[in-house]
Amino acid sequence: MKAKSIAKGCLRAIRCAAMLACGTLPYHAAQASTYQPAGIDLGATTFYDAFGSTDPGWATIQLLQYENNDKFYTNTGDPNGLFKNGQSQSLVWLPQIIYTSPFKLLGGALGFTVLQPVVYLNAHDDANSFVPLTSNTGVNAGDTTFGPFWQFAPVIAGGRPVFVQRFEFDVIAPTGAYDPTKLVNQGSNFWSINPYWSMTFLPTPKTEVSMRLHYLYNFTNGNPGVNNSDGFPGPVDSFRAGQAVWVNFAASYKVLPSVAVGLNGFWFRQLSDDHVNGQPMAGSRTTNLSLGPGAMWTINPKNVVFANIYLPVVERNTFSGFHLNLRWIHAF
Numbered sequence: 001m002k003a004k005s006i007a008k009g010c011l012r013a014i015r016c017a018a019m020l021a022c023g024t025l026p027y028h029a030a031q032a033s034t035y036q037p038a039g040i041d042l043g044a045t046t047f048y049d050a051f052g053s054t055d056p057g058w059a060t061i062q063l064l065q066y067e068n069n070d071k072f073y074t075n076t077g078d079p080n081g082l083f084k085n086g087q088s089q090s091l092v093w094l095p096q097i098i099y100t101s102p103f104k105l106l107g108g109a110l111g112f113t114v115l116q117p118v119v120y121l122n123a124h125d126d127a128n129s130f131v132p133l134t135s136n137t138g139v140n141a142g143d144t145t146f147g148p149f150w151q152f153a154p155v156i157a158g159g160r161p162v163f164v165q166r167f168e169f170d171v172i173a174p175t176g177a178y179d180p181t182k183l184v185n186q187g188s189n190f191w192s193i194n195p196y197w198s199m200t201f202l203p204t205p206k207t208e209v210s211m212r213l214h215y216l217y218n219f220t221n222g223n224p225g226v227n228n229s230d231g232f233p234g235p236v237d238s239f240r241a242g243q244a245v246w247v248n249f250a251a252s253y254k255v256l257p258s259v260a261v262g263l264n265g266f267w268f269r270q271l272s273d274d275h276v277n278g279q280p281m282a283g284s285r286t287t288n289l290s291l292g293p294g295a296m297w298t299i300n301p302k303n304v305v306f307a308n309i310y311l312p313v314v315e316r317n318t319f320s321g322f323h324l325n326l327r328w329i330h331a332f
Contacts, residue, residue, distance in 0.1 A: 036241050037172050037188040037218060038143050042266045042288070043323060044094070046306045047252040047296045049210040050164045050200035052151040054109035056102040059331045063094040069321040075283045077316050086125035086133045088184055088319070092142070093118045100151065108152040113168070117142035119176070123184040135184030140177030142186045145170050145194075162202050170194040180225025190221040190240070206254040216244040242272040242285060250294065250308075258298045264308045265291035270317075289314040290323070302331040 044063060053059065069088040072080040095118075100111040119142045123135035147170035154161035172194055176187020198212040224239035246269065252262030268288040273280035292309035299305060306327040312320035 036216070036244065036270075036286070037190065037192040037194075038176060038186065040172070040192075040194060040214070040216060040246075041212075041248070042246060042268060043248065043264070043290065043308065043310045043325065044327075045198070045210070045212050045248045045250070046264055046294060046308050046325070046327060047210060047250045047260060047262060048200055048208055049212055049248070049250065050166050050198040051154070052098075052149075052166055053100050053331060054104075054151055054153045056100055056109075057332060059098040059100075059329065061096040061098065062328045062330075063092070063096070064326045065092040065094065066090070066324045067092075067321065069319045071312065071315070071321055072319045073315040073317065075285075075317050077314070082129065082131045083133050084126040084129040086123075086129065086319075088123040088133070088135065089121070091120040094142075105150065108150045108167075111149050111151060113147065113149060115145040117176075117186075119186040121184055121186060131183070133184070134182045136177055136179045136182045136186060140186045141175065143176040143188055144173045146173070147171055147194075160202070160205055164200050166198045168196050168198070170196070180223050182225075188221070189223060191219040193217045207252070208260075209251045210249065212248040214246045214248075216246070218243070236276055238275075238277055240275040242270045242274050244268060244270045244286070246288075252294070252296060260296040262294055262296075263291065264294040265289070265310065265313075284317060286318050287314060287316040288312075288318050288320070290320065292323075304329045 044065070067090050070086065072083055072086055074080045094115060096113060096115040098111060098113045100109050103110045118139065120139045121135050122137050123133045125133035147168055149166055149168040151166045152164060154164040156162070170193075172192040174187055174189050174191060176185070178185045178187040178189040180189075194214060194216050196212050196214045198210070200208055200210045202208045218241040220238050220240045222238055224236055246266055248266045250262060250264040252260040254260045266289070268286065270285040270287070272285075273282065274284040275281065290310040290312050292311050294306065294308035297305045306325070308325040308327070310323040
């Protein structure tokens, strides 16, 4: 059925429930919206983010992530009553492979990276909930992220680094497990483009501030699964999540030569409405701000370990809860 033939009552039902009940509840704890792709890295970056080798070679980043989402919010930021005692838990192992090539462009090194998550999911709510919170439970592959990057060497002033940056153009491929009859999935079932610009500033030898600025463009999900979900009258043939921007940010202070502690967070803002059958959904845009403490331990020049916690601060059209990242960077 085309968008123009959808009854107004159907659209009202979709707007009421779809924010938190359809598509993919992602495995990233800080994922901004039910509809946004499962592979975006809200909170998956941390201190000294823009640093990277410009010498040819390989490196790996291993991320272990736990999340427990037990809060659901409406467009006004009020608790959403669709799920009674709703809870979505996930444990993610996210290996990333990084290759820096010998090729240089305008002083920066060119390279390529691939991320392939492995995800355990479990979601549930009370039997008398308006929408059953079902999940593609178990261990499955998530969506693959890949793309080229452009890494610059640090800018040196006064005999020490004061600024460094990296550009990357990522593509998120819908390779993850996806069951249209479930509300919680490891994969999103649509392609996305996600370029970013990462920057790290070092105002003093012991302090740093990092930012990663993202833009997100989503393509269409041709099998959103709405037809198979309770509370969605009428067929829905396609869904497209809105465009968005977000920034991951962190600041730290070295309390020891090998240990830094600080604050980390992210702010996500959806720029355009979600679309059902090509029709914009009013009130579907998401805002998400989360903050928390973090720490970094430099074991040696080739091994660094991070721990970061994220807690919700401002939530609109989303869900949230406790989010913990443990991250290990190793250079070969």
